[in-house]
Amino acid sequence: MGPILLELIDIVLSTNVSRSYHLQICTEYFIDERYFYLLLFHVNATLTIGSIALLATGSLLFVYVQHACGMFKIASYRIKKAIHICTLKDLNTQKEILIYKDLIRVVDIHRKSMTFSNYLVSRFQISYMFLIVFGVLSISINIFRIFQIVLLEYNTGELLLCFAITSSCFVYMFICNLIGQQIIDHNNDIFLTAYKVQWYVTPLFIQRLILILLQRGSKSFHLKVGGLFVASLECFATVHKIYIYFISFTIVLKIYFLYNGIK
Template sequence: MQSAVKRYYNINKIFMSKIGGWPTQSIFIKIFLSTVISTFIFSLAFLEFVQLTKTWRTITQDCECLIMLLVVIIGGIKLFTLVLSNKNIKRLLSLIDYHWRIFTHSLETQILHDYAIVGRKMTISYAFVIYILMCFFLLIPVMPLLLNIVKPLNKSRPYKYLFDIDYGFDREAYYYPILIYTYLTTIMNISILVIVDTSYMMFVQHACSLFAAIGHRLENITSDLNSEKNNRFVKDVQLTYNQRNLEDCIQYDNDDEIYHELVLVLWKHQISIEYVCFLDSSFTLYSFTLLFITIIIISFLGMQILSLLNHKEEMIRYIAMCIGSFLHLFVLNYPGQRIMDHSTDIFQKAYNMLWYKMSRRSTRLLSILLHRCFVPCTLTAGKIYVLSMANYASMVQASMSYFTTFSSLN
């Protein structure tokens, strides 16, 4: 990628490289990192599943085990999405590089830079919030150890664990190895969530920058049409024959310039649509699976929080997980809304153009652009569910409905 692109996407590159998801990494590094991480994740999933089969009673009583199992499954899905779809990731990155080479107008380049900076800030902010929430979850086992030092009792406080799992041996005898294992697994799982989500937001942010650049080019055409230069032919009716011919030539040249500008805009708009379609096809199954699982997790978390109202320390980590789940659901839907808004904005700007000052062939191109922009670009989950903020609200409502249903099963 170009040096400017590397400068803005270097954080995403570092993140993706940590789990073997960056396309230019060697095959050995990709296989090694993904194997180590998946071993940790699926070992925990196996232990949670075994624990669930041993102690299964009802949904409400085994809610904690179900939550942890689903969270680990989400981490595995995200890991395999990034690793197994590495060719698609490489293709998306190559398209970004291509776009930076064809959007060469100074205004377009500035817009791409501005959106890349915003995307970088979004990556940092999202990672910061998720890791802060993770810290609340990781503090639970450490609290008794800290209290034994700060406020000691006549006897040591009992150990607390991140996951209530039967490892097949005495947990207290191997408390610290278990603690290290669960910490590493949790950090890996959360890191995968952050890396894949921020990569997804990066790709969507670039798509928004393409539509924004095209919209500004349309505004420039409008300003040119409304300028004094393009209206000279209506100012003086008392023109000589030669002057009239000269004005006709100037007007023809202006129409020719506008026509070629519209051709360029249509070409770039088609390229942007193709990029969004490929992005949608690359993440549609991923989005559909995660939406369903996240809604179930939010419902279980609500049940778990209600059952721990008298245990404030335990309740804190589930509140943090609930906030993180809502944030994750928001991240899945908000990028789709941004693409819808930016693609619709092109229709508004093209509609407001001074078409009556254009030549016939220019207005034909404008009508093609209006027809294509009438239906906004969207990101979907499974090709059946449009990701948007309106549907985000319906998903939150659905999770509350599932929460009520599961609670009634107690």
């Protein structure tokens, strides 16, 4: 949009200055350069469509994960409600049956929530793998380019562009890992609720159902992509540390080359 704004400024201020325009992204077109605005429209349209597709898929994933988190939350609420009824003094056979049915639903809701989460990841696993590889390569290349610009050639426009791309990739990766962390937290909340309630005052048949939940809580549940990446804030922190090491190594290597006169 920069060339268009400059053109509008020239029209408003009535300036008669020749300007040389160039695209911010290096591309190769097999048409004449006099169609510059057509090329600019093509680049902007491509970036816009790509950004919309990225936001759309991310938003859809967020909605699905919130649905799974809501199911986990419902299971936690049902545990609290069922055990609260057990602590009342006027407990009769009919209420015991209702409590028993509620806990059965809790186990069923928890199982369906995990199945839904795993199914969600399995359906988009290949796409997520490509997205992770693309994000890692994009961040690595842009970080390397940023330090190359700072140490050798200070180009403000290209520096801001690389910084914007790197920041966008980091934000997108953080949001994806945050979504996975929400699944982990809501799943763990079910077992924390089962531990905290007064399950020991309930009848024996109800304690057996709660025991099923407690045994399942000994196994961690998380969203794993490609069998390698676990969507969590811990994974994001690990990746962030790797990039810090990479940046430090790049700076040291570049300073060494500059000190020895090697380009």
